[in-house]
Amino acid sequence: MAVVVVLLVGGLALAAVWGLQRQLIYFPDASDVPPADEVLPGARDVTLQTSDGLELGAWYVAADAASDTGMAVLVAPGNGGNRAGRAGLARQLSDRGFSVLLVDYRGYGANPGRPSEKGLAADADAAVRALGDLGHPLDRTLFFGESLGTGVVAGLQQRHRPAGIVLRSPFTELADVGRHHYPWLPVRTLLRDRFPVLEPLAASDVPVTVIYGDRDSVVPTELSARVADGAPALVERVVFEGADHNDAVMFGRRVAEAVARLAREVR
Numbered sequence: 331m332a333v334v335v336v337l338l339v340g341g342l343a344l345a346a347v348w349g350l351q352r353q354l355i356y357f358p359d360a361s362d363v364p365p366a367d368e369v370l371p372g373a374r375d376v377t378l379q380t381s382d383g384l385e386l387g388a389w390y391v392a393a394d395a396a397s398d399t400g401m402a403v404l405v406a407p408g409n410g411g412n413r414a415g416r417a418g419l420a421r422q423l424s425d426r427g428f429s430v431l432l433v434d435y436r437g438y439g440a441n442p443g444r445p446s447e448k449g450l451a452a453d454a455d456a457a458v459r460a461l462g463d464l465g466h467p468l469d470r471t472l473f474f475g476e477s478l479g480t481g482v483v484a485g486l487q488q489r490h491r492p493a494g495i496v497l498r499s500p501f502t503e504l505a506d507v508g509r510h511h512y513p514w515l516p517v518r519t520l521l522r523d524r525f526p527v528l529e530p531l532a533a534s535d536v537p538v539t540v541i542y543g544d545r546d547s548v549v550p551t552e553l554s555a556r557v558a559d560g561a562p563a564l565v566e567r568v569v570f571e572g573a574d575h576n577d578a579v580m581f582g583r584r585v586a587e588a589v590a591r592l593a594r595e596v597r
Contacts (some may be wrong), residue, residue, distance in 0.1 A: 357410040358438040378456035389432040400425035408477030412439035422586035447523035454486045464512035481525025494537040500557040502528040543573025554570040
């Protein structure tokens with residue numbers, strides 16, 4: 331009888347994890363964001379049209395005219411917050427001559443819909459189309475993925491080849507992060523949203539920069555290191571000593587400088 335009870339409880343626990351797993355992956359700030367130019371002077375609001383019929387808000391920041399590189403950066407964020415939290419990075423990039431599209435996925439920043447791997451892929455495709463409409467061709471565009479966003483852009487570059495990719499705090503695949511944080515669960519079996527990074531990157535010749543902190547408590551440092559090790563077209567590996575996943579340095583000047591170095595390599 332005791333064995334039956336244990337099996338029943340275990341089965342119910344696994345069923346709960348299966349049903350609630352996306353609440354453990356995505357942490358959207360769904361609140362309204364202000365107009366773009368109230369946060370970033372000169373920026374403007376744009377609308378992304380997804381293939382499944384959603385209209386998503388995003389911010390577009392034109393490059394500083396004095397330093398315009400003629401290149402754009404598509405910023406695919408991590409799993410928390412909304413685009414307002416990436417405004418500082420957008421300004422750093424704009425000041426270095428990049429036009430920037432700050433994306434909010436479905437369910438983030440008052441956008442409709444609920445996040446999922448398939449949904450975020452559609453959102454990223456819509457962002458590429460929006461940049462094209464704004465006059466930025468793929469061969470003059472860099473994809474910047476942050477944390478979960480590294481999974482988004484790793485898949486995106488298979489469908490739309492950019493000039494280069496920047497991966498900030500990447501993981502090999504989402505299941506490896508889950509196994510680190512929940513070692514008692516059969517994560518690989520349960521996980522619906524996979525977000526592979528290393529596999530699509532290993533088959534790509536797109537130039538890539540990998541950035542990570544060596545004290546990351548969210549994405550284990552060894553996973554980011556494996557991504558850099560496995561990238562055939564690695565241009566630069568940037569490791570911030572003593573930096574955790576969401577420390578200010580991970581959103582600031584040194585990240586923007588790494589993007590600028592990659593741009594100089596590929597243009």
